[in-house]
């Protein structure tokens with residue numbers, strides 16, 4: 193089948209490469225000519241494990257190509273996907289749909305009867321109606337269906353998430369559109385993936401509800417971590433004991449410095465804004481956001497306490513800057529507020545991240561960047577692990593301890609084996625454990 197993907201951002205590029213890997217002929221279109229030129233030379237605009245290889249493989253096989261105009265490549269297309277950004281609108285946090293509208297209008301000029309237009313971007317409920325209206329106003333009376341097919345890709349494991357999905361959600365009431373979408377995903381459903389057909393509105397809500405629920409799970413476990421600290425229990429044991437209940441599940445029960453990234457913060461704000469516009473109160477979503485914001489500030493104070501209360505003259509090494517491992521994405525990373533509170537208290541900060549330092553320079557001020565973790569910790573009073581990259585878990589902690597001024601280790605992810613830290617002589621501070 194032929195697919196045109198509008199948008200070569202994170203979702204568009206990963207989905208294009210994966211649809212090509214499934215055997216479809218995919219053209220990924222982006223207005224950004226320099227991005228398309230770089231992609232044509234095999235250069236990826238983002239860091240995502242395995243992406244470069246899967247793109248190269250499918251370009252070489254003739255199944256994946258890149259273009260700047262939808263009209264130039266539209267002929268014979270079965271499915272046009274909209275995978276453009278929906279950033280928060282300044283002021284009210286609602287999703288900005290201008291790129292979605294523009295993509296729909298561009299597709300409308302060249303879409304043929306019998307094709308589907310599929311929204312993959314995360315969009316508020318009802319956006320499918322808007323896309324349909326835009327397309328029909330450009331192409332009157334055309335037999336074109338608008339489908340919602342939200343993505344559930346995590347940065348850092350997006351290719352795996354696409355290829356081995358927990359579920360594929362297809363939102364449309366049209367039987368022929370369902371059948372077309374079924375054929376598109378047939379290579380995955382043949383291997384056992386679940387495809388759930390829903391109405392278009394339900395599919396749009398599922399995406400927001402799933403992200404809001406996962407965010408709530410994290411805020412919940414973070415509050416329990418505070419409770420454990422105050423009462424002398426270990427959050428690791430509590431998470432394990434809760435997660436073994438199949439109704440709860442073990443995933444997303446890792447306490448930490450608060451969730452970040454481009455999705456949970458943005459999507460929960462957008463969900464709230466849509467709910468307000470329908471006069472519905474979503475108190476759990478509101479609380480999830482408030483708990484997460486407060487947590488990021490509290491974590492900064494907590495690090496200061498660990499290094500003796502005042503920052504003046506203290507040097508702190510921050511290991512990990514991105515919002516999670518295996519990405520170079522700094523958006524809403526807890527590292528941003530943590531570093532800023534350390535600096536406000538007078539501490540100086542050196543930092544190292546395996547992939548995030550190029551982007552980090554746009555978000556952080558007055559940080560000294562190190563070439564690796566060992567250089568980062570030279571002469572510091574404290575190490576703070578903010579992002580649990582694998583390479584940090586394998587460090588030689590005796591070597592780390594030997595070049596520090598004081599041996600204080602703050603593990604905000606409970607990721608490092610505490611007995612190795614203790615053996616290296618560290619005073620260890622962990623989330624959700626009595627000190």
Ligand code: UGA
Pocket residue numbers: 314343344345346347348403406410443444445446447448449450451452453454455456459515516
């Ligand atoms: C999230 C969802 O997991 C995807 O299903 C969804 O498709 C995506 O948003 C999206 O809407 O596009 P992502 O933001 O890439 O994916 O990353 P997650 O793995 O969900 O992590 C988000 C944040 O939660 C990170 O800061 C992470 O460190 C934090 N987290 C996650 C915890 O603090 N504890 C946990 O147990 C799990």
